[in-house]
Amino acid sequence: MISQQDCRQRDADDPLRTLRDLFDLPPGVIYLDGNSLGALPRAVPARVAHVVAQQWGQDLIKSWNSAGWFALPRRVGDRIAPLIGAGGGEVVATDTTSINLYKVLSAALNIAAQDAPGRRTIVSERSNFPTDLYIAEALCRERGCTLKLIEPHEVAASLTPDVAVLMLTHVNYRTGAMHDMAAVTAAAHAAGALVVWDLCHSAGAVPVDLSGAQADFAVGCGYKYLNGGPGAPAFVWVHPRHVARCWQPLAGWWGHAQPFAFTPDYQPAMDITRYQCGTQPIVSLSALDCALDVFTAADQLGGMAALRAKSLALTDLFIDAVEALCPGAFTLVTPREHARRGSQVCLTPTAQLPAGSAYAIVQALIARGVIGDFRAGDAQQPDILRFGFTPLYLSFDNVLGAAQALAEVVRTREYAQARFHHKQAVT
Amino acid sequence: MISQQDCRQRDADDPLRTLRDLFDLPPGVIYLDGNSLGALPRAVPARVAHVVAQQWGQDLIKSWNSAGWFALPRRVGDRIAPLIGAGGGEVVATDTTSINLYKVLSAALNIAAQDAPGRRTIVSERSNFPTDLYIAEALCRERGCTLKLIEPHEVAASLTPDVAVLMLTHVNYRTGAMHDMAAVTAAAHAAGALVVWDLCHSAGAVPVDLSGAQADFAVGCGYKYLNGGPGAPAFVWVHPRHVARCWQPLAGWWGHAQPFAFTPDYQPAMDITRYQCGTQPIVSLSALDCALDVFTAADQLGGMAALRAKSLALTDLFIDAVEALCPGAFTLVTPREHARRGSQVCLTPTAQLPAGSAYAIVQALIARGVIGDFRAGDAQQPDILRFGFTPLYLSFDNVLGAAQALAEVVRTREYAQARFHHKQAVT
Structure with a gap:
């Protein structure tokens, strides 16, 4: 079992250790919820203040051009592109994941209707x-x-001749299980279906190669591993072979080929710009733009490959430490195999612990400054404790500390305290 | 003709004069473009800084509950409601105007399909x-x-038995002409059509009474007269008689009756909450929330009725001053009649001025610190100079100054300078 001293040595040797200084985190907190809301990059407050006081307050309407506001969704998209294996001009940062999904699912159905009119089923995981x-x-x-909703192991069998679109999240939000994007995409294509990938728990967390996988459509989130702030705009990517084939339904003026011609009829732009719709929340989008500077800094230190190596080392350490310090108390929900694991670790309590204790354990951990989250189970799936590991700002020492705190909560039965038993909405 | 001294006296007597102190405007600027991007309320920078540094940076994920982020779209909607004659719980501030329009138009078509299946036409103005x-x-x-696209005078005649929805903007963005909402809505209902109102140039600018008019649906903008900042979230209202009648198509998790139950099937909330979709840009939305404090302050001074009275006095003054100082140089595009005028004044150059001079005149005014904007014409409509008059932060002295600057630009032929002749994208 690795010691605190070993962890500190690993931190001292970590080529990515300087990235943590780019974040502002509260003292005494071990933040394992960056898969829900990424931490605040230190440079963001000044950038946001500048956008508000100078660009909006002083430069007013002219900032649409002079500050590059109008082009910002495409500029931020171009910065996200290398993190997901997309090319320049192929991504826009805009709207929300849900809305972008509506755009690409509609487009995928429209393309399927042209190419294979009998295919009218969308397959996804329950x-x-x-x-x-x-x-x-x-x-x-x-x-x-x-x-049609299926279980994860049923993907291959689900690709029947009626399927137009396979819609999957690359890394599952509950379990942290990761699909083999290239293999699944190839299987779907061989079966005549298009694939829509949701990268909410992938972008900035694991290497993604949309172009290499020849994927069709993708959407993802700006406020998890990209650290863009609460509700930061999402992103959307469409493979160039599809992008000009059909309208997306949310045909607003920002998707027009010439938005400032103010013509009464819609003429969509010929590139990913047509996946824009209306005027974007520039203050929130500027925060995301600034947050992406962290990835520019990471590029100098090995980029996504180095981040992935550290992420796996952190999650390996957490799994090992929990198994050593809380023997038999939890079952690992996240795949142990590296190729199938995202950047999170999920646990479910075993029968050693009282039924329904998962929520209370997470609350007791939060009270100790270790912030993870709880996801309720149902008939199909167990309650889980969910821990996200962001290699940008977490140390090996943090990870061991979190496992030790979890062991203490179990040992002391803190979770049995009444104050931890109110269920609250958490996102 | 009113003198500068008269204007200063009117400003001294203006019951709304203290509201200007709630805004941060650049020195030397007369800002007549608040109908495109509202000016910065002075309290916003500190609020945004708090949201970023404290709520996001320090309180992290728990701010979804503790800072009220999750309820913010409904809370801000409740603050917009009295400005548009809506009730509590009937408005949400979310997404963009274009996206909200898609939601309500889809819903209106769905309701029409239930009630009058033969009606399959949307009527709007070209x-x-x-x-x-x-x-x-x-x-x-x-x-x-x-x-079906019509001219403004053709509204009544357009309401044929095939019409499902009449979709109008209450105050036209180019001309500033305002529809009689109650009369048009009643005519549409009498003809069996539903009405969708776009309030982008109305909310915060002119009194609106959606409930009194028995309107069906409305959308509007957060960044014009509501001063929410660039690309601030928009709003959407649905009359309670329609709100639970059908799904809107962008059925994301924020519209679910129990979003945190994480059930695989969609169950829409029974109120306006179902018009929410995905996670909202909290930093931008918080700026809008803070900006609405200005209207709370205005409520103590007479509210929308007082704002409307001042707005009409400002636009009357501008029209009179331009006609006195630039005789014969411009034609008034905006209706002179109060009941048909929004909070803007649009002019088009007459034959006294060189053809195509409108853009250059606007640029020459901007160079003098008087910020309005230009909208290009086409076969149907002339080039226009567009001036928005926000009674929250404009004085009578400002208005006379703007008219004097326009007269100087005309007198000196500044607009003939080459540097004013590049057309640029303006929003």
Whole structure:
């Protein structure tokens, strides 16, 4: 079992150790919830203050051009592109993940309707993040299509001749299980289906190669591992072979080929710009832009490959330490195999612990300054404790500290205290 | 003709004069573009700094509950509601105007399909803001419906038995002409059509009474007269008689009856919450929330009625002064009649001025610190100089100064200088 001293040595040897200084984290906190809301990059407050006081307050309307506001969704998209294996001019940062998913799912159904009119089913996983399923459900309802929900191991078998679109989240939000994007995409294509990837728990966390996988469509989140701030705009990518093939339904003026011609009829731009819709929240989008400077700094230290290596080392350490310090108390929900693991570790309490204790354990950890989160189970899946490991700002010492805190909570039965037993909404 | 001294006396007597102190405007600028991007309320920088540094940076994920982030769209909606004649719990501040329009137009078509299946036409004005037309065009294309574009005087005649929805902007973005909401809504209802109102140039600028007019749906903008900052979230209102009748298509998790139950199937909330979709840009939305404090202050001084009275006095003064100081140089595009005028004044150059001079005149005014904007004409409509008058922060002295600057630009022919002749994108 690794010691605190070993951890500190690993931190001293960590080529990425300087990145932590780019973040402002509260003292005494071990933050394992960057997969829900990324921490604040230190440079963001000054950038936001400048956008508000100078660009908006002093330069007013002319900032649409002089401060580059109008081009910001494309500029931020170009900065996200290398993190997901996309090319320049192929990504825009805009709207929300749910809305971007509606755009690409609609477009995918339209393309399927042209190429294979009999295919009218969308397949997804029952354990996908619910908003993805809701968007698909509403779209199917409107189009008279079918949404088929499957378990993760049923993907290959699900690709029947009626399937138009396979819609998957690359890294599952609950379990942290990761799909093999290239293999799944190839299988879907071989079966005649298009693939929409949700990268909410991937972008900035694990290497992604959309172009290499020949994927069709992707969306993702700006406020998790990209650290863009609460509700930061999301992103959308469409493979260049599809981008000009059809309109997306949210055909607002920012997607027009010439938005300032103010023509009464819509002429979509010929590139990813057509996936824009209306005027974007510039203050929030500027925070995301600034947050991406952290990845520019990481590029000098090995980029996503180095971040992935550290992420796996951190999650390996956490798994080992929990198993050593809390023997038999938890079952690992996240795959142990590196190739199938995202950047998080999820645990579910075993019968050693009282039924329903997962929520209270997470609360007791938060009270100790170790912030993870709880996800309730249902008939299909257990309650889980969810811990996200952001290699940008977490140290090996943090990880061991978190496992030790968890062991202490179990040992002292802190979770049995009444104050930890109110369920609250957490995102 | 009113003198500078008269103006200063009117300013001294103005019951709303203290509101200007709530804004941070650059020195020497007369800002007549608040109908495009509202000026910065003085309290916003500190609020935004607090949201970023404390709520995000220090309190992290728990701010979704403790700082009220999750409820913010509804809370801000409740603050906008009294400005547009809506009730509590009937408005959410979310997404963009274009996206909200897509939601309500889709819902209106769905309701029409239930109540009057033969009605499959959307009517709007050719001179409506283009994004409204684009959204309607794309939706009609997808649903096999028809978009019929008319001129403003053709509204009554357009309400034929095929019309499902009349979609109008209350105050036209180009001309400043205002519809009689109650009369038009009643006429549409009498003809069996639903009405969608776009309030982008109305909310915070003119009194609006959606409930009194028995309107069906409305959307509007947070960054014009509400001063929420560049790209601030928009708002959406649905009359309670319609709100639970059908799904809106962007059925994301924030519209779910129990978003944190994380169920795989969608169950829409029974109120306006179902018009929410995904996670909102909290930093931008917080700026809008803070900006609305200005209207709380205005409420103590007479509220929208007082703002409207001042707005009409400002636009009357501007029209009179331009006609006195630049005789014959411009034609008034905005209706002279109070009941038909929004909070802006638009002019088009007469034949006294060189053809195509409107853009250059606006640029020459900007060089003098008087910021309005230019909107290009086409076969149907002339080039215009557009001036927005925000009674919250404009004085009578400002207005006379703007008219004097315009007269000087005309007298000195500054607009003939080459540097004013590059057309640029302006929003």
